[in-house]
Amino acid sequence: ETGVTQTPRHLVMGMTNKKSLKCEQHLGHNAMYWYKQSAKKPLELMFVYSLEERVENNSVPSRFSPECPNSSHLFLHLHTLQPEDSALYLCASSQRTGGLYEQYFGPGTRLTVT
Amino acid sequence: AQKVTQAQTEISVVEKEDVTLDCVYETRDTTYYLFWYKQPPSGELVFLIRRNSFDEQNEISGRYSWNFQKSTSSFNFTITASQVVDSAVYFCALRTIAGGTSYGKLTFGQGTILTVHP
Numbered sequence: 001e002t003g004v005t006q007t008p009r010h011l012v013m014g015m016t017n018k019k020s021l022k023c024e025q026h027l028g029h030n031a032m033y034w035y036k037q038s039a040k041k042p043l044e045l046m047f048v049y050s051l052e053e054r055v056e057n058n059s060v061p062s063r064f065s066p067e068c069p070n071s072s073h074l075f076l077h078l079h080t081l082q083p084e085d086s087a088l089y090l091c092a093s094s095q096r097t098g099g100l101y102e103q104y105f106g107p108g109t110r111l112t113v114t
Numbered sequence: 115a116q117k118v119t120q121a122q123t124e125i126s127v128v129e130k131e132d133v134t135l136d137c138v139y140e141t142r143d144t145t146y147y148l149f150w151y152k153q154p155p156s157g158e159l160v161f162l163i164r165r166n167s168f169d170e171q172n173e174i175s176g177r178y179s180w181n182f183q184k185s186t187s188s189f190n191f192t193i194t195a196s197q198v199v200d201s202a203v204y205f206c207a208l209r210t211i212a213g214g215t216s217y218g219k220l221t222f223g224q225g226t227i228l229t230v231h232p
Contacts, residue, residue: 005156021145040224041224042118042222042225043205043222045220090157090158090159092159100147100164102161102164102219104161105151105157105159106158107146107156107157107158108157108158
């Protein structure tokens with residue numbers, strides 16, 4: 001079974017739509033992350049959750065709203081997005097936060113905002 | 115501030131050639147971790163290796179080897195006898211314990227696109 005799954009894999013939405021990205025980890029980890037990967041830019045960390053508590057928010061616009069109902073699930077709620085928000089959104093998990101623990105990534109959701 | 119530089123944007127080799135992917139990092143922290151990830155066309159980043167700043171031993175895993183040199187702030191990755199399945203984007207990343215948080219800061223390089231031709 002794949003450790004970290006993400007749905008949907010592809011999403012096209014208009015700027016006025018509201019949608020949600022879902023991430024689920026089957027590794028028993030306590031930390032989960034959202035990253036944004038844009039063309040020709042390094043991966044950008046968006047949010048970090050540790051034991052369902054948000055511990056980091058890297059100046060992400062409010063049109064992105066994360067939710068972590070339990071340690072296995074992470075959502076990214078999207079509303080009134082802009083075309084520049086089109087990117088690959090990657091979810092990751094790790095046993096704990098902290099430098100020692102490597103992160104395991106899902107396959108990503110390819111988001112296109114029209 | 116942390117920074118990771120992967121100067122090679124794209125590398126193209128023929129199968130069975132050896133290839134080295136360069137990674138240079140910057141940090142003022144004395145404790146940090148370095149990572150390499152592989153991103154195949156399917157999208158997910160696959161963890162390859164983690165190194166901490168106190169362990170400069172080079173590591174070999176099958177056809178993969180890593181050369182960590184603190185003196186030059188480099189953490190290079192070599193694939194020996196490359197194969198078509200090695201074609202992917204490879205990311206080097208640096209993680210420090212910064213700001214008093216337990217999480218720390220993970221910084222990725224721009225990535226190197228490796229294409230191995232048959």
